[in-house]
Amino acid sequence: MNTPTDLKYAASHEWLSPDGTVGISDFAQDQLGDVVYVELPEVGREVKAGETIAVVESVKTASDIYAPASGTITAVNDALGNAPELVNSGPYEDGWLFKLDVSEEGDDLMDAAAYEAANG
């Protein structure tokens, strides 16, 4: 399991970078399998930590994505529209989902070690 140490992780498998970028973890993309569709929020939307804000669909199933922090959506990864498989191939790079202007982080975010321990 690839779990970069500069990110924070939610129990629901989203990661949050210091600049407010959000994606799903390597563990999560592996569990989901081949991603075939990603539904992203509108830029400018205000979200609360824990709110359902996106959907990642694999061949088999649809999985809700929860906001790991409160704030405003400032960008979404439009490349996923034509290449949802980027979530599998680069969950921490080209497969990011959206960016948040964070007002407050969720209160249950974990560091990499705690996240790995929780999904060991």
Add this chain to the structure above:
Amino acid sequence: MDNADQTPLKRTPLHAAHLRAGARMVPFGGWDMPVQYAGLRAEHTAVRGGAGMFDVSHMGEFRVTGPDAEKFLQFVTTNDVSKLKPGRAQYNWLPGESGGLIDDIYIYRVAAEEFLMVVNASNIQKDWAHLQAQLGQHDARLSDESEQWGLIAVQGPLSEEKLQPHTAADLSAAKKNSYFAARLFGMDVWLARTGYTGEDGFEVFVAAGEAERMWDKLLGIGLVPAGLGARDTLRLEAGFPLYGHEFSDSIHPLSSSYTWVVKEKTHLGRAHISAAPEVRLIGLALDKVPVREGYPVFAGGQLVGTVTSGSSSPTLGHPIAMALVNAGSADADEFEVEVRGKRHPARRMGLPFYKRG
């Protein structure tokens, strides 16, 4: 299917082999089954283009014997069992007394007075109770052999080529829906030219105690282990209804195009089968957003039905679905499917979505 009641999940004779192969296991109809090994898409592609194998040992096997065995089966099924010769297998239905289907099944004729019935795993107990209750005055005997059999479905265009070196039987002579006793890797088996993927293949009936050794031999000749995930996308592309989705105790089975399964004869539940279905099973194709079971289907702005199975099609590269819609709307070309509150265009597509060349 979840395991909400927390009864221990049943295991097939191949359970340990699945764990060794790194399968992700999920509860399915009361069984702990592999949903995928290396990955659903790779497994799906292996079956379409090469040869894969599935553990279907969870399915149930009932033997029906006795002077009235045929008469009994004629009464509890819709297809014509009298036409079935020894060495041949037949797709068939168990209709309910008050409509719908108890199950969809396969019947193998062993001899004039002997049959083997293969039933869906999640319906084993229900089917058994139903058949016992209907046995009545028939001079026939039922025995549940579900625990005694391992069943491995070898599927894909290279199935025959892969298996042939390991049996003396001439596989090229085996017709679709035929079966025969043979030795494969030195083990006694039945080989049936049947399957549920839309590809050529053989279902290997093997004693439960030898199933794991057979599985390892099949792995050794390069058959790709495939899980329930690929099994579902393969059968969906092939337009095969799945019990619990397109068939149930309450869905009129003639909503599907499988009208040939009902023959002119007297059988249980005949009056319900004879009534015209109010809904029809159709195929839908979408551009991008996958649709799932239970999503509402609209035509001309009106709610007309529900998705029964849906997924992204690995072969076609876009989402496909089967849906039950009001018969009056079933010939429309344009539909909409509601996904998380938003309606997406879907066009009707003839079933099957995929037919092998």
